[in-house]
Protein backbone atom coordinates (compact mmCIF):
# COMPACT_ATOMS: atom_id res chain seq x y z
CA UNK A 1 0.00 0.00 0.00
CA UNK A 2 1.28 3.46 -0.81
CA UNK A 3 1.69 6.02 1.97
CA UNK A 4 -1.13 8.05 0.47
CA UNK A 5 -3.56 5.12 0.42
CA UNK A 6 -2.63 4.10 3.95
CA UNK A 7 -3.01 7.68 5.19
CA UNK A 8 -6.45 7.95 3.59
CA UNK A 9 -7.57 4.66 5.15
CA UNK A 10 -6.14 4.99 8.67
CA UNK A 11 -6.14 8.76 9.16
CA UNK A 12 -2.54 8.59 10.32
CA UNK A 13 0.85 7.23 9.27
CA UNK A 14 3.78 6.12 11.39
CA UNK A 15 7.23 6.37 9.82
CA UNK A 16 9.99 5.11 12.12
CA UNK A 17 13.61 6.26 11.62
CA UNK A 18 12.42 9.36 9.77
CA UNK A 19 14.89 11.75 11.42
CA UNK A 20 18.36 10.94 12.71
CA UNK A 21 19.08 10.92 16.45
CA UNK A 22 21.51 13.80 15.82
CA UNK A 23 18.75 15.90 14.21
CA UNK A 24 16.45 15.23 17.20
CA UNK A 25 19.23 16.10 19.66
CA UNK A 26 19.99 19.29 17.71
CA UNK A 27 16.39 20.45 17.97
CA UNK A 28 16.14 19.78 21.72
CA UNK A 29 19.45 21.59 22.30
CA UNK A 30 18.27 24.54 20.22
CA UNK A 31 15.11 24.92 22.32
CA UNK A 32 17.19 25.01 25.50
CA UNK A 33 19.27 27.79 23.92
CA UNK A 34 16.16 29.73 22.87
CA UNK A 35 14.74 29.39 26.37
CA UNK A 36 17.79 31.12 27.83
CA UNK A 37 16.75 34.30 25.99
CA UNK A 38 13.22 34.17 27.42
CA UNK A 39 12.67 36.68 30.21
CA UNK A 40 9.37 35.67 31.79
CA UNK A 41 9.32 38.35 34.46
CA UNK A 42 5.88 39.86 34.54
CA UNK A 43 4.17 37.87 31.83
CA UNK A 44 3.95 34.18 32.57
CA UNK A 45 1.46 32.49 30.28
CA UNK A 46 0.01 29.20 31.29
CA UNK A 47 -1.16 26.90 28.54
CA UNK A 48 -3.87 24.50 29.63
CA UNK A 49 -5.70 22.18 27.33
CA UNK A 50 -9.05 21.60 28.98
CA UNK A 51 -11.65 23.70 27.20
CA UNK A 52 -12.74 25.65 30.26
CA UNK A 53 -9.25 26.64 31.25
CA UNK A 54 -7.63 27.36 27.89
CA UNK A 55 -5.82 30.60 28.15
CA UNK A 56 -7.05 33.35 25.92
CA UNK A 57 -4.65 36.07 26.81
CA UNK A 58 -2.92 38.33 24.32
CA UNK A 59 0.40 36.52 24.66
CA UNK A 60 -1.22 33.39 23.26
CA UNK A 61 -3.17 35.18 20.52
CA UNK A 62 -0.08 37.10 19.42
CA UNK A 63 2.16 34.02 19.21
CA UNK A 64 1.40 33.12 15.57
CA UNK A 65 4.35 34.97 14.09
CA UNK A 66 6.66 34.57 17.08
CA UNK A 67 8.65 32.19 19.22
CA UNK A 68 6.65 32.21 22.45
CA UNK A 69 6.99 30.15 25.61
CA UNK A 70 4.11 28.49 27.48
CA UNK A 71 4.30 27.09 30.99
CA UNK A 72 2.95 23.88 32.43
CA UNK A 73 -0.02 24.64 34.66
CA UNK A 74 1.76 23.22 37.71
CA UNK A 75 5.03 25.01 37.00
CA UNK A 76 4.70 27.60 39.77
CA UNK A 77 4.69 27.43 43.56
CA UNK A 78 1.92 29.38 45.26
CA UNK A 79 4.44 32.18 45.91
CA UNK A 80 4.95 32.59 42.13
CA UNK A 81 8.39 30.93 42.03
CA UNK A 82 9.10 28.15 39.55
CA UNK A 83 9.32 24.64 41.00
CA UNK A 84 11.94 23.56 38.41
CA UNK A 85 14.42 25.39 36.21
CA UNK A 86 12.87 27.46 33.42
CA UNK A 87 13.25 24.92 30.58
CA UNK A 88 11.77 22.14 32.70
CA UNK A 89 8.78 24.33 33.58
CA UNK A 90 7.65 24.79 29.98
CA UNK A 91 4.74 23.00 28.30
CA UNK A 92 5.62 24.13 24.80
CA UNK A 93 7.32 26.67 22.56
CA UNK A 94 5.54 27.99 19.43
CA UNK A 95 4.17 28.92 16.97
CA UNK A 96 6.51 30.11 14.19
CA UNK A 97 9.70 28.24 15.12
CA UNK A 98 9.87 26.74 11.62
CA UNK A 99 10.00 30.17 9.97
CA UNK A 100 12.04 32.16 12.48
CA UNK A 101 14.78 29.83 13.67
CA UNK A 102 17.34 28.33 11.25
CA UNK A 103 17.67 25.01 13.13
CA UNK A 104 13.89 24.49 13.24
CA UNK A 105 13.58 25.68 9.64
CA UNK A 106 16.05 23.05 8.40
CA UNK A 107 14.29 20.30 10.40
CA UNK A 108 10.88 21.41 9.09
CA UNK A 109 11.91 21.46 5.45
CA UNK A 110 14.19 18.42 5.30
CA UNK A 111 14.66 16.46 2.08
CA UNK A 112 12.81 13.44 3.51
CA UNK A 113 9.87 15.62 4.57
CA UNK A 114 9.67 17.20 1.11
CA UNK A 115 9.69 13.70 -0.36
CA UNK A 116 6.92 12.56 2.01
CA UNK A 117 4.79 15.64 1.21
CA UNK A 118 5.19 14.77 -2.46
CA UNK A 119 4.10 11.17 -1.84
CA UNK A 120 1.03 12.48 -0.01
CA UNK A 121 0.35 15.01 -2.80
CA UNK A 122 0.67 17.88 -0.38
CA UNK A 123 2.91 20.13 -2.46
CA UNK A 124 0.37 22.95 -2.15
CA UNK A 125 0.35 22.84 1.66
CA UNK A 126 1.63 25.74 3.75
CA UNK A 127 3.44 25.33 7.07
CA UNK A 128 1.21 27.51 9.21
CA UNK A 129 2.23 26.49 12.73
CA UNK A 130 4.94 24.69 14.65
CA UNK A 131 5.46 23.79 18.27
CA UNK A 132 8.03 22.09 20.41
CA UNK A 133 6.02 20.04 22.90
CA UNK A 134 8.17 19.43 25.97
CA UNK A 135 6.12 16.93 28.02
CA UNK A 136 8.86 16.86 30.63
CA UNK A 137 9.19 14.02 33.16
CA UNK A 138 6.72 14.21 36.09
CA UNK A 139 5.20 17.56 35.04
CA UNK A 140 4.14 17.13 31.37
CA UNK A 141 0.38 17.74 31.26
CA UNK A 142 -2.52 15.93 29.61
CA UNK A 143 -3.65 16.92 26.10
CA UNK A 144 -7.40 16.31 26.00
CA UNK A 145 -8.98 14.56 23.04
CA UNK A 146 -9.29 16.96 20.11
CA UNK A 147 -9.13 17.32 16.34
CA UNK A 148 -6.35 19.56 15.05
CA UNK A 149 -8.77 21.00 12.47
CA UNK A 150 -10.63 22.72 15.34
CA UNK A 151 -7.56 24.91 15.89
CA UNK A 152 -6.63 25.33 12.21
CA UNK A 153 -10.08 25.57 10.69
CA UNK A 154 -10.29 25.88 6.91
CA UNK A 155 -13.03 25.52 4.30
CA UNK A 156 -12.83 22.88 2.99
CA UNK A 157 -11.09 21.07 5.89
CA UNK A 158 -7.40 20.64 4.98
CA UNK A 159 -5.30 20.50 8.16
CA UNK A 160 -2.56 17.85 8.29
CA UNK A 161 -0.15 17.51 11.21
CA UNK A 162 3.39 16.12 11.27
CA UNK A 163 4.42 14.98 14.74
CA UNK A 164 8.07 14.11 15.30
CA UNK A 165 9.28 12.07 18.26
CA UNK A 166 12.46 13.71 19.57
CA UNK A 167 12.60 11.01 22.26
CA UNK A 168 10.96 7.59 22.60
CA UNK A 169 7.20 7.99 23.15
CA UNK A 170 5.66 5.17 25.21
CA UNK A 171 2.46 4.50 27.16
CA UNK A 172 4.50 5.20 30.29
CA UNK A 173 5.63 8.72 29.32
CA UNK A 174 2.47 9.91 27.53
CA UNK A 175 2.50 8.87 23.87
CA UNK A 176 -0.25 9.84 21.43
CA UNK A 177 -3.46 7.79 21.30
CA UNK A 178 -5.78 7.55 18.28
CA UNK A 179 -8.11 5.10 16.56
CA UNK A 180 -7.27 3.69 13.13
CA UNK A 181 -9.82 5.13 10.71
CA UNK A 182 -11.04 7.56 13.38
CA UNK A 183 -10.79 10.49 10.96
CA UNK A 184 -13.97 9.30 9.22
CA UNK A 185 -16.03 11.62 11.34
CA UNK A 186 -17.24 15.20 11.54
CA UNK A 187 -15.42 18.19 12.95
CA UNK A 188 -16.85 18.78 16.43
CA UNK A 189 -15.77 22.33 17.18
CA UNK A 190 -14.04 25.46 15.97
CA UNK A 191 -11.72 27.40 18.26
CA UNK A 192 -11.68 31.04 17.22
CA UNK A 193 -11.32 34.65 18.33
CA UNK A 194 -14.29 36.19 20.06
CA UNK A 195 -15.62 39.59 19.23
CA UNK A 196 -14.38 41.95 21.90
CA UNK A 197 -11.35 39.83 22.81
CA UNK A 198 -10.48 36.34 23.94
CA UNK A 199 -11.39 33.06 22.32
CA UNK A 200 -14.23 30.58 22.22
CA UNK A 201 -15.21 27.16 20.94
CA UNK A 202 -18.17 27.07 18.58
CA UNK A 203 -19.81 23.66 18.49
CA UNK A 204 -20.19 22.30 14.97
CA UNK A 205 -21.41 18.80 15.84
CA UNK A 206 -22.73 17.72 19.27
CA UNK A 207 -21.69 14.03 19.06
CA UNK A 208 -19.22 13.25 21.86
CA UNK A 209 -15.87 11.66 20.96
CA UNK A 210 -15.84 7.89 21.32
CA UNK A 211 -12.87 6.43 23.18
CA UNK A 212 -13.58 2.96 21.80
CA UNK A 213 -10.80 1.48 19.66
CA UNK A 214 -8.16 4.01 20.73
CA UNK A 215 -4.65 2.57 20.55
CA UNK A 216 -1.32 3.93 21.83
CA UNK A 217 0.96 5.20 19.06
CA UNK A 218 4.22 4.18 20.72
CA UNK A 219 7.21 5.22 18.61
CA UNK A 220 10.97 5.49 18.84
CA UNK A 221 13.03 8.68 18.83
CA UNK A 222 13.25 9.84 15.19
CA UNK A 223 9.76 8.68 14.17
CA UNK A 224 7.31 10.83 12.24
CA UNK A 225 3.55 10.50 12.74
CA UNK A 226 1.33 12.17 10.13
CA UNK A 227 -2.15 13.05 11.42
CA UNK A 228 -5.29 13.87 9.48
CA UNK A 229 -6.82 17.08 10.90
CA UNK A 230 -10.10 15.29 11.65
CA UNK A 231 -8.51 12.38 13.57
CA UNK A 232 -9.42 12.63 17.27
CA UNK A 233 -6.28 12.10 19.37
CA UNK A 234 -4.97 12.80 22.85
CA UNK A 235 -2.09 12.12 25.20
CA UNK A 236 -2.02 11.38 28.92
CA UNK A 237 0.11 13.27 31.44
CA UNK A 238 3.72 12.25 31.75
CA UNK A 239 3.84 10.94 35.30
CA UNK A 240 6.99 8.90 34.57
CA UNK A 241 10.55 9.96 35.19
CA UNK A 242 11.29 9.84 31.45
CA UNK A 243 11.03 12.92 29.26
CA UNK A 244 8.91 12.81 26.07
CA UNK A 245 9.81 15.71 23.81
CA UNK A 246 8.16 16.06 20.40
CA UNK A 247 8.00 18.63 17.64
CA UNK A 248 4.87 19.20 15.59
CA UNK A 249 4.17 21.09 12.38
CA UNK A 250 0.66 21.81 11.13
CA UNK A 251 -0.12 22.51 7.51
CA UNK A 252 -3.15 23.71 5.56
CA UNK A 253 -3.91 23.80 1.87
CA UNK A 254 -2.98 27.06 0.14
CA UNK A 255 -6.25 26.75 -1.78
CA UNK A 256 -8.53 26.55 1.26
CA UNK A 257 -10.25 29.52 2.91
CA UNK A 258 -8.69 30.48 6.26
CA UNK A 259 -11.05 32.67 8.32
CA UNK A 260 -9.74 35.88 9.81
CA UNK A 261 -11.28 34.99 13.17
CA UNK A 262 -9.23 31.78 13.54
CA UNK A 263 -7.26 32.04 16.78
CA UNK A 264 -3.92 31.66 14.96
CA UNK A 265 -3.14 34.52 12.63
CA UNK A 266 0.00 34.74 10.52
CA UNK A 267 1.38 37.37 8.21
CA UNK A 268 0.13 35.65 5.04
CA UNK A 269 3.03 36.96 2.94
CA UNK A 270 5.37 34.93 5.14
CA UNK A 271 3.63 31.57 4.67
CA UNK A 272 5.50 28.99 2.62
CA UNK A 273 5.42 25.25 2.02
CA UNK A 274 7.98 22.50 2.53
Ligand code: FE2
Nearest residue numbers: 146147148233
Ligand atom coordinates in the same frame (compact mmCIF):
# COMPACT_ATOMS: atom_id res chain seq x y z
FE1 FE2 B 1 -3.20 17.63 18.19
